Amino acid sequence: MTAPISRQRRAAVAADTTSSSFSITSSLLRLFKHIKYENLAAGLSGGVISTLVLHPLDLVKIRFAVSDGLKMRPQYDGMMHCMKTIWKLEGIRGLYQGVTPNIWGAGASWGLYFLFYNAIKAYKKEGRQTELSAAEHLVSAAEAGILALCLTNPVWVTKTRLVLQYNADPSRKHYKGMMDALVKIYRHEGIPGLYRGFLPGLVGTSHAALQFMTYEGLKREQNTHKKMPSDSLLSPLEYITIAAISKIFAVAMTYPYQVVRARLQDQHNNYSGIVDVMSRTWIMSVLDFLYSNEGIEGFYKGMVPNLVRVIPACCITFLVFENVSRLLLGEYH
Template sequence: MSTKPKNKKVDAVAGFAAGCATTLIVHPLDLIKVRLQIDNRKKFHFGRAVEIANELRSSNSPFKEIYRGLVPNLVGNTTSWASYFYWYETIKQELNIYYGAQGLGSIDYLASAMASGSITVLLTNPVWVIKTRMLSTSSTHDGAYKSMVDGFLTIHRHEGIRGFYRGFLPSLLGVGHGAIQLMVYEKLKTWYLNRQANGHVQLSTSQFITFSAFSKIVASLFMYPYQVVRSRLQRYDADNVYRSLSDVVKKTYQTEGYLGFYKGLIPNLLRVVPATCVTFVVYENTKKYLKYEI
C-alpha cells in the first residue's frame, strides 16, 4: 500500500462542503428530532412528530420557525465534518506509514475515527449547545436566543465555560457512533474494491450512497440513545430538571421506559440516512475534484 503523503487540506475542505450541503437539506428534520428528544412529558408515541410539524406549519412565520437555529447548525456541521475528516485522514496516513504494506484493519479504522471524533467534540461542543437550545424552542419562547451570537453571550454571562460543555460526556461517548459508521463504511469500500481488478477502480455515486446509508443505519441503531441523553442535558432548563448524566438516564427510564431513549429515532433516520448519503457523496466527489485540480 502506498504511503505517499496526502494533502490533508483537501479532506478538510471536502468535509466542510459536505457538512454545508447536508445541513441545508435536512435542517427541518433535525429540528423535529431535537424537540422529540427533549420531550419528557409523555411516553413514546408515533404521532408526536406530526404534531410538531403541524405546530411549525401553523406558526406566524413557518419558514422562519422551520429554519430556526440554522446558523449554529451550519457552523457546527461544517466545522465538525471539516475537523473530523481532516484528523481522520491524518491519523490514517500516520498509521499507513507505520504499517507500510501491511495496510489497515477494522481496529485501525475504529481507532482513527474515535480519535478524530474526540478532537472534534472538544472543538465543537459549544456550538451544539447553542444549536440544541435554539432548535428546542420557537423564537417567541420566553428566554429564547435571538441568534447564535446572542446564545453565546447569554451562556457566557450566566453559565460560564461550564455552560458551553453541557452534554460533553455523552457527546464523547457518542464518538463511538462515528467510529462504527466509518469502520463499516471503510470495510465496505475495501471489500468492494478488493473484488474488482486489484482495487484499480473508482467507486460510483450509487456505491457511495449504498455504503454510507448502510453504515449509518448500523451506527444509529447501536448509538442513538446517547443523543437523547445529550439533548436533555443541553436544554435551557436542564439544571432544574436533571442533576447529572446518570439522573437523565434514571428519570428517562423510570418515566418513559426503554423506548424513551429512542424518541425521535424515526425522523432521525429519515434525516440522517439521506443526510449521510449527501455528506459522503459530496465529500468523496469534492475530494476527488480538488485532488484532480491540485
C-alpha cells in the same frame, strides 16, 4: 554515595523526559505532515449542503428527544404533525430555527473530522504495505471524533438551545441568534455551560467510529469484489448505499446517547449529570407506584425522524466529500 546516586537518578529522569518529549514532538510533526486541507474543505462542503437540505428534520428530532412530559412543551402526535404545527405557527422560519449554528457545527465537525481522520489514517499507514484493520479504522475515527468534539461542542449546545425555543413571538425568545446565545450561555453558565453534553458527546464518538469502520470495510469489500485497488473511486450509487448501511448500523448501536446529550443541553430542565438523566428517563418511580416514567422507549425518542434525516444527510455528506476531496487533490479520474 547518596548524593551521586540521587544526581544520577535525576539525570536519568530528565533524560527520559527529554526523550519522551522529543518522541511526542516527532510524532506530532509526522502527523501534521499528513494533514491535507482539501479534506477539510471537502468535509465542510458535505456538512453544509446536507444541513441546508435537512435541517427541519433535525429540529423535529431534537424536539422529540427532549419530549419528557413537561406541560410547557408543545405536544406532537408524530413527525408530520410536528412539522405542520411549526409551519402553521412560525412558517419556514420556524422550521429553520437554529440553522446557523447547525451549519457552523455540521460544517466544522465534518470538515475537522475528515481532516483529522484522514491524517491519522495516513500516519498509521506510513511505511506499511498492508491495509489498516477494522480495529485501526475504529480507533482512528474515535480519535478524530474526540478532537473535533473538543472544538465544536459549544456550537452544538447553542444549536440545541435555539431549536428548543417554542415561542412563536421573536420578541419573547430568550436567544436572538447564534452569537447572542453563545454570549448568554457563557455569561450565565460559564465554560461548563458551553460544554454541557460533552461527556455523552465523547460516548458519541463511538457512533462515528462504528460508522467509519463499517464504511471503510464495505468500500474495501466492494472494490475487492470488483477486483480494483481498495482506494478506487466508486459510483455515486455505491457510495450512497455504503454510507446508508454504515449509518443505520451506527444509529442502531448508539442512539440513546443522543437523547441523553440533548436533554443535558436543554434549557427547560435541570439535570445534575448523565446518571440523573438516565435514571429520570428509565428508573421506575416509587411515587408513581413503580410505574415507569418513560422506560426503554425514552432512550429512542426521535429515532424515526432522526433516521429519516441522518441517512440522506450521511449519503449527501459522504458523496460530496469523496468527489470534492478527489477533485481538490487531483485524484478524480
